[in-house]
Amino acid sequence: MWRLASNWAAEALAVFAKDWRCEFRTRYALNTLALFAFTTLVVVSASLGPLGTSAARGASVLPVLLWLILLFAGAAGLPRSFVHEEETHTATALRLAATPSALFCGKLAYGLSLVWALELLVAPLFLAMVSLAVRSPGLFVLVLAAGGFGLAAGSTLIAAIIAQAQGRSTLFAVLAFPVLLPLLILVVELTRNAVAGAPAGMALHQLLLYDGTVTIFGLMLFPVVWNP
């Protein structure tokens, strides 16, 4: 049992390492995410910076904008993990060599590290550029971490579904809406609470439940999606 788990973990780690090695050689996802995030960040801060909105309105609106920036930046780069495998025809070799669950977790770990790196870059810049004060920084960091996990898990699953389809861009948007909408509602509410210094309440439990549900659902669904 231990040996099986060890082999599985080694497979997932190999997928994660391979994706990052390829990414460092091409920098496609990193450049795409960073460019999109930085561009929208500048637009938002210029339009709704400290002079553009009242503090009360800002505390209500700015968390929404933060998560929209993260969502669309993630959507620009995360689906590529599986789509690229199909486009370059490496997916056949992966189907023959990899355990589906290990492959999914390796890809999820890669997507998660991308999202967390994006948040590490975007969140502090956002707070500084719009002069948004966060009264509960611990809750804010927790929301970013758990929300980023949900974003990565949902995007990885959707990417696996759309990778073999035509019209991927449209399909991603169509599938992302029902999957990621609950996540967005929760993280926006929690971010507002963090800004206001209010307690997390049930929303944090719901967010963690969402993360667990999407991950488990992805692990169950992925083998069916991956191997026709």
Place this chain on the structure above:
Amino acid sequence: MSPTDLRFSGVSRRFGHLAVLAGVSGEVSAGQALLVTGANGSGKSTLLRCLAGLLAPDSGEIECREEGRSLDAAERRRRVGMVAPDIAFYEELTVAENLAFFARLRRARPERPAELLERVGLPGDRMAGALSSGMRQRLRWVWALLHRPRLLLLDEPFQNLDRPGETVTRELLEEHLAAGEGLAVIANPSSLEVSRVAARLELGG
């Protein structure tokens, strides 16, 4: 029945309205090869993909046994070694990095890629994207044999190979069959001179 064999009966597969395979049957046992021939579009590659577990047949049965135990499609996928034109590698990685990655997935010995690369004469430090078509075909052979599979599925196995490349890959195939536990299904062989041929299956007739 040998401890390792492959049997398929009544295998059919359609793509939309196009019936590519219609009731194909065959079998091959350890130490033997099955040659699959036929015109373009007769379903040779489709048959191999079904045998590999990459495609589910619409009807029919595929039974692959190793050490007396029947393998399901997922197990077949993990255990087969396959050489096919649509198998590609990561162009951003070197040959050695590609094989190290797949060796970890296949749980092959870490030194196995280097052994095979030396055998087929491929440089490990060359980027996979910089390989010629013949070198890619040699790499496919190395990839297929990384985990010492019992069942080899070979689709156009000698395509793009020069004479030395064809010689060494034929040697690898002969060694695989001569070991006693390996079996092979070969589609589109450039030459039908393959020893230990148990049967020939003509598709599209």
